[in-house]
Amino acid sequence: MAKRGREAMAKRAREQARQQKREDKQERIEARGEPAPKLTPDDEAALLEEFARLNDEFASDLVSQSHFAEERHRIMVALGIETEEDS
Numbered sequence: 001m002a003k004r005g006r007e008a009m010a011k012r013a014r015e016q017a018r019q020q021k022r023e024d025k026q027e028r029i030e031a032r033g034e035p036a037p038k039l040t041p042d043d044e045a046a047l048l049e050e051f052a053r054l055n056d057e058f059a060s061d062l063v064s065q066s067h068f069a070e071e072r073h074r075i076m077v078a079l080g081i082e083t084e085e086d087s
Contacts, residue, residue: 044079051075 039047051072058068076082 039079047075047078 054063054068054071054075057063058065063071073082077084
């Protein structure tokens with residue numbers, strides 16, 4: 001009977017360790033920051049069309065390189081490809 005009690009205690013200790021590991025992992029994930037909001041397919045398509053227009057305007061010398069870089073970065077951040085810190 002005493003053996004059964006030790007086995008149950010050991011099993012409970014293992015389960016508590018697993019639970020603590022899961023909680024620690026979840027905290028690390030949350031500490032990284034909130035994930036970017038998901039775009040709808042329509043929003044994504046609109047951003048890609050805007051990027052295509054921007055590329056065409058840049059290729060035609062209608063916009064400056066600095067304006068192109070700023071707008072390109074804004075679009076890439078919105079798409080989740082780059083972060084605000086990327087430049």
